[in-house]
Amino acid sequence: MPAADLQLLIDAALEAGKIATRYSGDTAQRWDKPGGAGPVTEADLAVNAMLEQRLPFARPGYGWLSEETEDNSARLSKDRLFIIDPIDGTRSFAEGSRTWAHSLAVAERGEVTAAVIFLPRRDLLYAAAKGQGATLNGAPIRVSGVSTLETAEILAAKPNLDPRHWRQGEVPEFKRVYRPSLAYRLALVGQGRFDGMLTLRPSWEWDIAAGDLIIREAGGTCSDRLGLPLRFNNANPRLNGVIAAGAAVHQILRARLDPGSTGIRP
Template sequence: MPATDLQLLIDAALEAGKIATRYSGTTAQRWDKPNGAGPVTEADLAVNTMLEQRLPTARPGYGWLSEETEDSSDRLTRERVFIVDPIDGTRSFAEGSRTWAHSLAVADRGEVIAAVIYLPLRDLLYTAAKGQGATLNGATIRVSDIAALETAEILAAKPNMDPRHWRQGQVPVFDRVYRPSLAYRMALVGQGRFDGMLTLRPSWEWDIAAGDLLIREARGYCSDRLGHPLQFNNAHPRLNGVIAAGRHIHDTLHALLDPDSTGIHP
């Protein structure tokens, strides 16, 4: 990894925050994407325009994958690719909440090697680089090392608790909490603020790429719902859910999930 990749992402994320916070979420123009793909605002598009100009210009050999850019198979020919979500948590942004984030990552042959999750309205800058650990506002972070699931706080949306997703229909007991931005959920696990996160819904790469590295560099474990390591820059950039936590909680959740469940579909 070029030594400056992480700094490149940090600088771009800080600029993204300046752009996004010029808009008032509740008054920003908003549209609904086709086929129920969710909302987009003028702030998402403005941030995406800046990132798409700035990042590939700095690394012309890298591919590009963004929620707000029409996908191209050209990225599949590149060893390294930017994977970005200009604003993760667009609904929260549009509602005037502070729990939305910029999520930026670089993947090298399918593995994320540099990552930033930035929440400008909360002044939270999470960063990670392969082999260099993870930080929050410059301070090293670690995942929770709690071992008992029944005393754990797990970030998960309510549909994940449907009995059909668990072996013998037995839903495990833990304290379920929720935050709207998937990137922010993963960052909170990396920080150790919560003990794990779980989503059984097919997950877009741009929502989880940065969080995957952040958690792994914070000494946690991140996999799809079947326990497989996450691989990025796929032809169809969607992964089979996410389990993320310290080793004990990750392994417990994975063991309790029914591998034959088809997951949650949009």
């Protein structure tokens, strides 16, 4: 089933790319969601509408969780569900950047089993199915083998380096880099382009689900900020931060983080 679901997600992601790229980014209609939930564009909604019609039609027994669909509790009774971010990095999309992505995943009983992250403006398609490895444009990928934090390049927003998040207030030394899309950051770690990814704020499942499987199938470790495995289809679809890296760097980051820190406010 993961292999069949993966091909379904790949085909849907390619179609999503065709739809999104019809819009010109900075001229696409944009507005802010209520409650400070961030921006949305007409492209987000057009992609979501296609995916919400296409994917459940192909898998009528699956639940549905998407950033651009009002959530309801019906998904909680489903063994399998789609977890979708129609456009991850909406601000980048609206600015005309190329670093936004479509993030599509299937989870079964809380574990992601098929995943795609597609960046149509960069022609990058990351994919993974449970037990079958991870790929970029069809070629196998592996996480970095770097084993020391001092030589590591970690994808992280600057607020993650606040001393209050680290044991004894001592922020470890590593090279910090940044990309605006959470899904893309995870995919880059799976590719081995960077050695780790860190976000300490509560994170939506749709931003993380696809990248979680890609990291794990690429030989890495993906957990919440306390080092616990990620589980999906929660009643409140938010995760307690994310640490993603090769095994050695992941272990060091987890050990250096203060487990008593409350995280970054969303």
